[in-house]
Amino acid sequence: MPTSYQAPMRKDQAKTRTQSQTTTSNLQPEAATVAHLLSGKGGDVFAIKPEETLGEAVKVLRDRRIGALVVTDVSGALCGILSERDIVRKLADTPGQTLPKQVRDIMTKTVETCSPNEALVSVLKRMTTGKFRHMPVVQGGQLAGMITIGDVVNFRLTELEHEALQLKQLIVG
Numbered sequence: 004m005p006t007s008y009q010a011p012m013r014k015d016q017a018k019t020r021t022q023s024q025t026t027t028s029n030l031q032p033e034a035a036t037v038a039h040l041l042s043g044k045g046g047d048v049f050a051i052k053p054e055e056t057l058g059e060a061v062k063v064l065r066d067r068r069i070g071a072l073v074v075t076d077v078s079g080a081l082c083g084i085l086s087e088r089d090i091v092r093k094l095a096d097t098p099g100q101t102l103p104k105q106v107r108d109i110m111t112k113t114v115e116t117c118s119p120n121e122a123l124v125s126v127l128k129r130m131t132t133g134k135f136r137h138m139p140v141v142q143g144g145q146l147a148g149m150i151t152i153g154d155v156v157n158f159r160l161t162e163l164e165h166e167a168l169q170l171k172q173l174i175v176g
């Protein structure tokens with residue numbers, strides 16, 4: 004069965020979204036890190052095993068309303084990533100025969116990851132260069148979260164809204 008990997012909750016992840024937005028609202032854009040983003044989003048990671056079928060994977064993607072799954076081995080260690088793009092490409096290559104195939108057949112096996120203390124700007128640059136939109140977060144060899152290009156854009160938009168509000172309060176008094 005596909006698993007949802009519940010990463011251990013760190014103290015900073017226990018904050019509510021409102022608290023995290025308050026604490027990050029004075030950050031310079033280049034100072035914001037993956038940990039700042041995860042403190043609002045949390046460290047849950049949806050994962051699947053390499054021997055599961057693509058049929059199982061698409062059901063998890065649908066049910067969780069997400070675009071990628073990390074692939075973990077029996078010990079829970081990261082061994083790949085499977086995104087909707089991998090599945091679409093395989094559907095085009097092997098029409099009608101794709102869903103019974105195993106996740107390990109098409110997953111990306113060498114996965115570029117980030118750490119909680121990496122700057123979001125740096126992660127965005129690596130996502131742009133590598134042409135991928137999902138990146139697992141790893142800390143001390145353990146999965147600590149998942150971030151997407153959408154998360155980073157959303158985080159920055161929230162920051163901009165706070166900055167605009169602060170400016171307005173300064174002007175109005």
Ligand SMILES: NC(=O)C1=CN([C@@H]2O[C@H](COP(=O)(O)OP(=O)(O)OC[C@H]3O[C@@H](n4cnc5c(N)ncnc54)[C@H](O)[C@@H]3O)[C@@H](O)[C@H]2O)C=CC1
Binds near residue numbers: 048
């Ligand atoms: N991510 C966001 O906060 C928002 C995203 N959008 C838009 O929605 C579209 C798709 O969203 P994306 O975030 O880029 O991709 P997505 O649809 O794969 O991810 C949606 C959410 O689920 C999380 N997620 C994805 N895979 C996960 C996994 N395996 N384990 C744990 N969490 C996982 C992501 O971090 C994100 O918060 C984009 O066009 C984006 O601009 C719009 C508003 C906010």
Ligand SMILES: O=c1[nH]c(=O)c2[nH+]cn([C@@H]3O[C@H](COP(=O)(O)O)[C@@H](O)[C@H]3O)c2[nH]1
Binds near residue numbers: 088110
């Ligand atoms: O090295 C990697 N580190 C990552 O964090 C990562 N995320 C996605 N992928 C692979 O990139 C392709 C596009 O993925 P997206 O649907 O996430 O844009 C697909 O082939 C994905 O398997 C990654 N490769």
